[in-house]
Amino acid sequence: MPNAYEAMNDAELKAAIADLEKQADDLRALDLKLDMARGKPSPQQTALSRPMLDLLTSESDLSDEGVAADNYGCPEGLPSARRLAAELLGVDEKNVIVNGSSSLNLMHDVVCNAYTHGIGGNKPWSQQGKVKFLCPAPGYDRHFTVTARYGIENVPVPMTAEGPDMDVVRRYVEEDPSVKGIWCVPMYANPTGITYSDEVVRAFAHLKPAAPDFRIFWDNAYCVHTFKGEGDHLLNIFDALEEAGASDLVYEFGSTAKVTFPSSGMAYMTASPADMAEVRAAFASMRVSPEKISQLAHVRFLKDAAGVRAHMEKHAAIVAPRFALVEEKLTASLADLGVATWTHPCGGYFVSFDGPEGSAKAIVSLAAELGVKLTPAGATWPYGKDPKDTNIRIAPTFPTLEELGQALDVFVVAVKLVSARLVAE
Ligand code: PLP
Numbered sequence: 001m002p003n004a005y006e007a008m009n010d011a012e013l014k015a016a017i018a019d020l021e022k023q024a025d026d027l028r029a030l031d032l033k034l035d036m037a038r039g040k041p042s043p044q045q046t047a048l049s050r051p052m053l054d055l056l057t058s059e060s061d062l063s064d065e066g067v068a069a070d071n072y073g074c075p076e077g078l079p080s081a082r083r084l085a086a087e088l089l090g091v092d093e094k095n096v097i098v099n100g101s102s103s104l105n106l107m108h109d110v111v112c113n114a115y116t117h118g119i120g121g122n123k124p125w126s127q128q129g130k131v132k133f134l135c136p137a138p139g140y141d142r143h144f145t146v147t148a149r150y151g152i153e154n155v156p157v158p159m160t161a162e163g164p165d166m167d168v169v170r171r172y173v174e175e176d177p178s179v180k181g182i183w184c185v186p187m188y189a190n191p192t193g194i195t196y197s198d199e200v201v202r203a204f205a206h207l208k209p210a211a212p213d214f215r216i217f218w219d220n221a222y223c224v225h226t227f228k229g230e231g232d233h234l235l236n237i238f239d240a241l242e243e244a245g246a247s248d249l250v251y252e253f254g255s256t257a258k259v260t261f262p263s264s265g266m267a268y269m270t271a272s273p274a275d276m277a278e279v280r281a282a283f284a285s286m287r288v289s290p291e292k293i294s295q296l297a298h299v300r301f302l303k304d305a306a307g308v309r310a311h312m313e314k315h316a317a318i319v320a321p322r323f324a325l326v327e328e329k330l331t332a333s334l335a336d337l338g339v340a341t342w343t344h345p346c347g348g349y350f351v352s353f354d355g356p357e358g359s360a361k362a363i364v365s366l367a368a369e370l371g372v373k374l375t376p377a378g379a380t381w382p383y384g385k386d387p388k389d390t391n392i393r394i395a396p397t398f399p400t401l402e403e404l405g406q407a408l409d410v411f412v413v414a415v416k417l418v419s420a421r422l423v424a425e
Helices: 010-029 043-047 050-054 079-089 103-116 141-149 166-175 198-205 237-244 273-286 292-302 305-334 360-369 401-424
Strands: 096-098 132-137 153-160 179-184 215-219 250-255 267-270 351-354 391-394
Touching (some): 043 305, 050 292, 079 096, 079 250, 079 267, 079 305, 103 141, 103 250, 103 273, 132 166, 141 153, 141 179, 166 179, 237 250, 305 401, 360 391
Parallel strands (some): 132 153, 179 215, 215 250
Antiparallel strands (some): 096 267
């Protein structure tokens, strides 16, 4: 669709800008203080898990299949917690560890161990000169921060509607031995909300890396976060690996952070038996044993994958109207202008928005001036550098519906005004 502002003559464009400036002034006068930046569940959502807090009391039996949750031991996590995580991941519980409250923390420690001690008997990454990580972009900024912190070069890879551009991924991974990993959020990706197609998952499983110590970091953070209809389907990467006759290629991560309580959830990971043996050995020097009391509360509350799905339906009832409002407001205000596109996810926490080239920073800054905080422009790219300055991550879950509606009204005015000014420049 052509850009409506480009189709205007000078006088029309001037009038449109004057009208939008007036709308912006009116919004500024409201002195709003709204936040669409945070990918956090709303208080209504975290309240859904409060009953979990009543399940353990001073009278409770704190044992789990013969393991005492109230003492050291069982470094791979409680048996029932491993079973629950394995069911969610669709893998054998023998290859699962449940540890800590943050999956990002597990990802960090796996990167750190590869950096200092190496993977599979290969030299530590720190002793191999320049090493690189592929970063499908737009993506999750905290992934990029982990690798950047170790001086690993983050290389952006374009995202398509089906997942990362696998021709680009294959070229890097199969031709360049300094490429050691790739960050992936395969389901309801942060921030696009897309789910990798079966073809993309199979292409990952069929990669023949130039580096023996290359691994795919498969962060399945949102695998149970469907809020619309049947939701998406993600092919199990470990089934695809088996089909491809591959192993020692994937570390998969997940957590209940946005199922129960962010920062107090239950984090887990899986990989091949050989990779898990190495991770267990590494973690043994970092941790004595995990938060088993929290794990016990989680399994007594959530029970099994069916219990998680039932709980997530309650989240969906709260989250779905917010995403519907984003779609409604953006469509009503922007669909006919030809200045922006955005994603239409069935799950996850974000909508990814693209304005005209060179607009994102200006939109975020104008929205801030009008009282609406957004994720900083560029955050979805390695080093915060969005080459075309188009992408903005919208996080609609935390504000109330009323606040979200106001924030979106501000956002669309900012998008229109910046887009019109870009044409006038
Ligand atoms: N992975 C992704 C893709 C996320 O979006 C987030 C949080 O927003 C996390 C991981 C963080 O998970 P945790 O709290 O388990 O570290």
